Amino acid sequence: MLFIDAATVREILPMSEVIRTQEEVFRGLLNRDSVYRGRIDIYVPNDNPDEYYRWGTMEGASRTLGVHAIRLKSDVISWPKDKQGNWTTEEKYSVEPGTYCGLVFLLSTRNGEPLALINEGHLQHMRVAAGAGIGVKYLARENSEVVGLYGSGGMASDFLRAAVCERPIRKVKVYSPTPANREAFAAEMRRELEIEIEVLDNPRDVTRGVDIVSACTHTLVPFLEAGWLEPGQHLTTLGGNNWEADVDDRVDMIMTNGEGGMVPKDEELQLFEVGRGHSPGAYIVGSDEEIKRLPPPRATRPAGRKSRVWTFLDLISGKTPGRTSDTDITLHRAGGLQGLQFTAAGYAAYTRAKELGVGREIPTEWFLQDVRD
Numbered sequence: 288m289l290f291i292d293a294a295t296v297r298e299i300l301p302m303s304e305v306i307r308t309q310e311e312v313f314r315g316l317l318n319r320d321s322v323y324r325g326r327i328d329i330y331v332p333n334d335n336p337d338e339y340y341r342w343g344t345m346e347g348a349s350r351t352l353g354v355h356a357i358r359l360k361s362d363v364i365s366w367p368k369d370k371q372g373n374w375t376t377e378e379k380y381s382v383e384p385g386t387y388c389g390l391v392f393l394l395s396t397r398n399g400e401p402l403a404l405i406n407e408g409h410l411q412h413m414r415v416a417a418g419a420g421i422g423v424k425y426l427a428r429e430n431s432e433v434v435g436l437y438g439s440g441g442m443a444s445d446f447l448r449a450a451v452c453e454r455p456i457r458k459v460k461v462y463s464p465t466p467a468n469r470e471a472f473a474a475e476m477r478r479e480l481e482i483e484i485e486v487l488d489n490p491r492d493v494t495r496g497v498d499i500v501s502a503c504t505h506t507l508v509p510f511l512e513a514g515w516l517e518p519g520q521h522l523t524t525l526g527g528n529n530w531e532a533d534v535d536d537r538v539d540m541i542m543t544n545g546e547g548g549m550v551p552k553d554e555e556l557q558l559f560e561v562g563r564g565h566s567p568g569a570y571i572v573g574s575d576e577e578i579k580r581l582p583p584p585r586a587t588r589p590a591g592r593k594s595r596v597w598t599f600l601d602l603i604s605g606k607t608p609g610r611t612s613d614t615d616i617t618l619h620r621a622g623g624l625q626g627l628q629f630t631a632a633g634y635a636a637y638t639r640a641k642e643l644g645v646g647r648e649i650p651t652e653w654f655l656q657d658v659r660d
Contacts, residue, residue, distance in 0.1 A: 302452055306421060321627055325623075325624075328569040332573040345626040346358065349396075357392050359391075376508075390404055401655075419523045423450050423453045430455075432456060436459055454499070458482060501522075501525065542596070542617070
């Protein structure tokens with residue numbers, strides 16, 4: 288069995304391979320070769336009145352690949368507020384600020400063997416960005432060359448890598464609130480991708496004259512306005528509550544990868560949707576007063592003119608034609624099918640590590656027993 292750390296994942300795993308493998312397992316849903324369980328979280332109050340503990344899991348399996356994966360995540364969460372008392376973002380840590388606990392446990396469906404434990408930091412970013420890359424592949428105009436990017440962190444970097452895999456990108460316009468962060472992002476991406484990066488001071492300018500617009504932020508405050516979009520653009524979000532509600536009515540097609548999660552059915556436990564909608568179902572411990580620490584779910588608005596949300600499977604099975612003209616505005620909510628995303632990304636990292644002979648060997652017998660469970 289292998290332990291693969293985050294730095295090794297970043298070093299050995301190409302984005303193109305994650306995109307290819309992810310699309311393969313997504314397609315497996317059409318003929319029952321793939322299966323998944325969406326994300327479910329458990330929230331427990333801790334001693335700090337501003338924080339909550341959160342445990343999250345999601346999983347999936349592919350008959351074609353012969354693997355099952357479960358992603359495990361242990362965080363202490365807080366939601367800072369602005370001066371008006373509005374939730375602004377989500378902060379997290381494990382043990383202490385700056386460290387995080389997330390693992391992908393990969394197992395063989397052929398003989399039940401534990402195959403790998405993988406730090407999921409880079410894998411998490413890559414699986415989300417690869418899902419968005421599939422949207423670029425099928426919905427962005429073929430001649431898309433310019434990307435407008437909100438955000439300058441790891442997710443933004445990986446989305447740009449995914450976009451470059453699928454379209455001939457030559458220029459990027461990037462904005463994030465902290466000037467030092469966006470300048471560092473621009474310098475890194477110029478070196479790696481050898482494309483032009485324009486750093487902007489005004490978020491409004493990001494959408495001007497671009498082909499693809501991507502929101503790679505975790506803010507809980509909507510900022511992207513419908514009037515900023517231009518005909519023919521492809522818009523994708525990788526997390527957060529990034530745009531005003533009327534954006535859905537401005538676009539001509541909305542697609543998601545698939546359902547994001549499953550709703551717990553146990554009526555004896557409290558069931559909530561939390562914050563930005565990342566957790567379609569969550570079991571929550573705590574008094575009424577403690578539960579007030581959690582951001583409420585985003586309000587559900589009335590169905591709009593173009594509110595029908597198609598899935599990737601709808602697209603590849605012909606239920607929707609997708610983009611029908613170069614002037615259509617397409618919107619891809621790049622969440623959904625998270626369990627299968629980790630199956631694909633974990634398998635890709637594991638097979639690559641085996642090919643290159645990297646990773647730390649752990650005795651498989653540590654994970655086995657002679658007591659029937």
